[in-house]
Every structure is written in C-alpha cells, then in structure tokens.
Amino acid sequence: xxxxxxxxxVIPENxxxxxxxxxxxxxxxTIGNKYSTAYRLTxxxxxxxxxxxxxxxxxxxxxxxxxxxxxxxSKIDYAPDSTWEEYDVTDILxxxxxxxxxxxxxxxxxxxxxxxxxxxxxxDYTGADSLRPKLTITYSxxxxxxxxxxxxxxxxxxxxxxxxxxxxxxxxxxxxxxLFNARGTSVGAVSGNTSGWYRLQTASLPGGIYIIRVIxxxxxxxxxxxxxx
Numbered sequence: 395x396x397x398x399x400x401x402x403x404v405i406p407e408n409x410x411x412x413x414x415x416x417x418x419x420x421x422x423x424t425i426g427n428k429y430s431t432a433y434r435l436t437x438x439x440x441x442x443x444x445x446x447x448x449x450x451x452x453x454x455x456x457x458x459x460x461x462x463x464x465x466x467x468s469k470i471d472y473a474p475d476s477t478w479e480e481y482d483v484t485d486i487l488x489x490x491x492x493x494x495x496x497x498x499x500x501x502x503x504x505x506x507x508x509x510x511x512x513x514x515x516x517x518d519y520t521g522a523d524s525l526r527p528k529l530t531i532t533y534s535x536x537x538x539x540x541x542x543x544x545x546x547x548x549x550x551x552x553x554x555x556x557x558x559x560x561x562x563x564x565x566x567x568x569x570x571x572x573l574f575n576a577r578g579t580s581v582g583a584v585s586g587n588t589s590g591w592y593r594l595q596t597a598s599l600p601g602g603i604y605i606i607r608v609i610x611x612x613x614x615x616x617x618x619x620x621x622x623x
Contacts, residue, residue, distance in 0.1 A: 395501040397416075400588075411491065414486070416528075418478065418527050419525045419527075420476070429504050430470065432473060434463055434486045468486070483499065483529075516566055553621065554601060555594075563584065563586070571609075575605075
C-alpha cells in the first residue's frame with residue numbers, strides 16, 4: 395500500500411515536530427503475531443496508475459512493489475479486524491520538513507510470511523470519512539519568535555465574529571494566509587489581492603494565540619497572532 399499526504403499547506407515553517415502518527419483502519423484479513431512496516435518512498439508515483447510493477451504510466455519501480463528506504467521505518471504488530479493500525483512516522487516527517495522529497499509512504503507486510511491480504515480503508519472510502527487514513531501531527535511553535543519578512547504580519551488582525559472569527563488583511567497584492575491553532579491544526583485560510591475583512595470558514599474559534607502564515611510575492615512570513623473578542 396502506498397500513501398501520501400500533502401504537507402505544504404498544513405505545517406508552518408520553522409516548527410519542531412514532536413510527534414507524527416499515521417493511522418490506517420484495517421478491515422479484515424491476516425492477523426496474529428505478524429507485523430507490517432511503514433517505509434519512506436524514494437520515488438514519485440501516480441495515484442491513477444501505480445501498480446505492483448509501475449510507479450506511474452510507463453515508469454516502472456526500480457524494485458517491484460515500490461522503491462523505499464529502511465531508514466526511520468516504523469514497524470508494528472498486525473492489528474485485529476476492524477481496528478486502527480498506528481505507525482509512528484515522526485522521524486520520517488521530520489525529514490520531509492527539512493528538505494527530503496515527500497514521495498509518501500509504503501506499507502509492507504512481514505516478508506517472511508509470504509503474500510498476505512491486508513485490506514485498509516483508503517481515501518476513496520465513502521462509508522465514513524472518519525475511517526479514511528489519517529496523519530496526526532503535533533509540533534512546537536516555540537521556534538517562531540522573530541520571523542523573516544515580519545513586516546508582512548504588520549496590520550493583520552484576528553477578531554471573534556460570532557462563534558467563528560474574521561481576519562483583516564491590510565495589503566493589496568496577491569496573498570494566501572493560513573491560520574493554525576497551537577496543536578498545528580488548520581483552522582482557516584483566505585486568499586485574494588485586496589485589503590479588507592474576511593470571514594474564516596470555521597465552525598468555531600475561541601480567543602487566544604494562533605499561528606499565522608502569510609505567503610505573497612514568493613515571500614513567506616510565519617508568526618503569532620492573538621484572536622481578540
């Protein structure tokens with residue numbers, strides 16, 4: 395099984411990842427005292443064309459099954475039917491945010507026990523969104539003290555607006571602004587090229603400190619903003 399999460403719009407710059415867990419819901423199949431392992435893939439692949447032999451159309455894997463590295467692999471015992479398997483991929487995620495290409499992960503069964511059927515719910519599963527693969531990332535923002543290009547943050551305001559919040563953008567040029575809570579979860583984003591107030595599309599947003607990332611003119615600034623009442 396191969397899987398990839400787009401991390402470009404999820405993790406702010408200049409943070410320290412403290413924990414990353416890949417969760418896959420195992421349906422039914424081989425169980426017992428066996429194991430499976432999550433490895434970092436070392437080759438790009440196409441979700442619409444990937445197979446055991448090919449990474450993409452007319453592009454075979456160097457090794458049938460997938461090209462990966464054993465460095466920082468995460469091994470767990472098989473889970474019982476209809477339960478979650480959780481892989482600690484902290485070290486792999488740290489590699490991704492420090493410049494290692496993110497080609498995703500491959501989940502491999504215990505090779506010593508032959509070809510085993512290990513079916514999981516994928517991102518296409520329509521029965522319940524909550525059972526699709528999940529990547530839970532916890533990170534520290536203590537490194538964000540004096541960001542580069544901090545002038546981009548000047549004049550940006552975050553205020554309560556009913557149960558949600560609104561964001562004031564003071565400049566008029568193409569931008570994208572993303573907001574994250576202290577756990578690193580995205581709580582809203584706006585984009586445009588004009589100044590003004592923008593309502594964040596989030597169900598609720600309590601007052602407090604949030605991490606904000608501003609991208610404009612190929613420049614990025616990450617800092618802290620207070621949501622006022």
